[in-house]
Amino acid sequence: MTQYxxxxxxxxxxxxxxxxxSDEALTAAIAAASExxxxxxxxxxxxxxxxxxxxxxxxxxxxREELAAIIVREMGKPLEQALGEVDFAADIYTYYADNAPGxxxxxxxxxxxxxxxxxxxxxxxxxxxxxxxxxxxxxxxxRFAGPNLIIGNTILLKHAEQCPESALAIEQIYRDAGAPxxxxxxxxxxxxxxxxxxxxxxxxxVSLTGSERAGGAVAELAGRNLKKVVLxxxxxxxxxxxxxxxxxxxxxxxxxARLDNNGQSCNAAKRFIVVGDLYDAFVEKFTxxxxxxxxxxxxxxxTVLGPLSSAAAAQRLQEQLDRATAQGATVLAKGSGGxxxxxxxxxxxxxxxxxxxxxxxxxxxxxxxxPPTRTRPSRSPTTRSTGSGPTSTRRTRxxxxxxxxxxxxxxxx
Numbered sequence: 001m002t003q004y005x006x007x008x009x010x011x012x013x014x015x016x017x018x019x020x021x022s023d024e025a026l027t028a029a030i031a032a033a034s035e036x037x038x039x040x041x042x043x044x045x046x047x048x049x050x051x052x053x054x055x056x057x058x059x060x061x062x063x064r065e066e067l068a069a070i071i072v073r074e075m076g077k078p079l080e081q082a083l084g085e086v087d088f089a090a091d092i093y094t095y096y097a098d099n100a101p102g103x104x105x106x107x108x109x110x111x112x113x114x115x116x117x118x119x120x121x122x123x124x125x126x127x128x129x130x131x132x133x134x135x136x137x138x139x140x141x142x143r144f145a146g147p148n149l150i151i152g153n154t155i156l157l158k159h160a161e162q163c164p165e166s167a168l169a170i171e172q173i174y175r176d177a178g179a180p181x182x183x184x185x186x187x188x189x190x191x192x193x194x195x196x197x198x199x200x201x202x203x204x205x206v207s208l209t210g211s212e213r214a215g216g217a218v219a220e221l222a223g224r225n226l227k228k229v230v231l232x233x234x235x236x237x238x239x240x241x242x243x244x245x246x247x248x249x250x251x252x253x254x255x256x257a258r259l260d261n262n263g264q265s266c267n268a269a270k271r272f273i274v275v276g277d278l279y280d281a282f283v284e285k286f287t288x289x290x291x292x293x294x295x296x297x298x299x300x301x302x303t304v305l306g307p308l309s310s311a312a313a314a315q316r317l318q319e320q321l322d323r324a325t326a327q328g329a330t331v332l333a334k335g336s337g338g339x340x341x342x343x344x345x346x347x348x349x350x351x352x353x354x355x356x357x358x359x360x361x362x363x364x365x366x367x368x369x370x371p372p373t374r375t376r377p378s379r380s381p382t383t384r385s386t387g388s389g390p391t392s393t394r395r396t397r398x399x400x401x402x403x404x405x406x407x408x409x410x411x412x413x
Contacts, residue, residue, distance in 0.1 A: 004164040004188045009076040009307040010298055018164040021188045026196070029185045033127040033154040034202040036182030041124050041152035046101040049150045053100075055177035056146070057093035060086055060138070063173070067138065069299075070165045075134050076262060076307040078298045089142035100150040124152030125228070126204040129197050131218065133209045134160035134309055135264045140209050141170055145184060155184045156203070158194060162310065194218075199225050208232070209266075232266070239269035241278060251285045259293060262306050264313075283332070291333045 004018040021029070041049075060067065068082035077085070109118040130144045137159065145155050159167035171186040189197065198206050198221045205228035208218045215231040222229035239257055244250045257269035274282050298306030308314045325331060 004161050006074050006165055007162065007310065008073050009310055012311065015073060016165075018188055020190050021193065023193070026187060026189065026193055029156060029187050030127065030197065030200055030202060032182030033156055033185055034182075036180055037124065037126050037152070037154045040180045040183060041154060044152075046104045046150055046152075049152065050097045050101050052174075052178050053093050053146050053150055054097035056173055056179075057090045057097060059173045059177055060090035060093065063169075064090075067166070067169055070169055071137050071163070072298050072306075074137065074163050074166060075309040076298050078262070078303040078306045079301070080303070081261060082298075085136060085139050089138040092139070092142040093146045096146045096150055100147055104151060122151065126153065127156060127202050128153050129156045129158065129194070129203055129206040131194065131206065131208040131210065131214070132157065132159045132163075134162050135261060135266075137163045137166040138170065144207055145174075149179070149183060153204075154182060156197060157184065157186050158189045158197075159186070164188065191217075195221050198222055198227060204228060205230075210234075235266045236270050237267050238271040238273050241272070241274045241282060243275065244278065247278065247281060247285060251282065251289050254282075254286055255289045255293065258290065259305055262308060264309060287332050291335075295335075 004020065006015040006017075007013070008015055064083060064086050067086045068079060071077050071082050071085070072079050104122050107120040109120065111118055128148055130141070132140045132144070141157065141159075145157065148155060157167065157171070167186050167188075171184060174184040187193075187197075197203055198218070206218060206222055207230040208215055209232040212233045215233040219229055219231060221227075239254055241250060241254075254269060254272065260268060272282075272286070293305050295305050295307065296303040308317065
């Protein structure tokens, strides 16, 4: 049986464990979500449902410090970044509360011939299952649940096993904001129970943000049951450096792109591809800047780099690093083991920078962080960028990967 638990990664302590939902309780949860769609969703307007989402946003602001402390404890996010995530989630809810009713208005279609009227109407589908990741516990839920509830879909929310406190805190906010029973239901489901939810004929769709392995399993279940599915899976984003007139600023952008959220963002810079003429200087400055950032207590003011999310994550990273060196990587810098607060032998915070990994190396995968790699200069050096900052770099946002509208749509029929 899946065990939901809060294990503080900065101290290695199990704070509290939570039992998975029983089959009987899961049956009741699905029934409640279906009933809420058939009654509440069909008897309220988008404006009325948006009012609830606006209150959800307000409660995130009112409970900002409490919510931030929870995810620091659950997955080691530095406190300043945790507060920023809560604020961002509140902004997303506010955005949809302000704009979704307008988005959902009937859209007239001009007929080229004949009589009558035609228009596009967007309406709810029913119960949706959301499977959320641990790296952005509030943001990911906000962009999925907020717009879908306004359109009238009801939500079964299965959060990551290491985020039970934030999952319960979100559910409580929805209740306190006035959402009726069944509109938003948290379920501590096992993997087998997730399959059961997807197969249930009352459930109309599933959205997952997570690993490729999890996405493949959910896509197979959704396809077998002819359910709508949205997947946002892990990435291996490159940081491309073709030219620059300010290498120091470029290096600063590269370090920020690598270390945001303790380096655990899907859109973090995981591979560094550098034009040959800048390679040696970039590697020297990047290594110095990266190793200057020291792991610290995620609860402390000013902490930039906290622990990895779990001991298992640290072990997987160590195995990747060992494979890299075994396959010919050159280690340029090596971190020491230990958590930011207690430094036990098993380390969620050890860091290494390496370079010159062969193209055939098994560590060149979406889950690994690859080193700077030389490229041949083109006859006409070009630049690529996203956002502001040095025009010669590809920069990732300091916030999670998605615009306020997100990659998870509000499903409609």
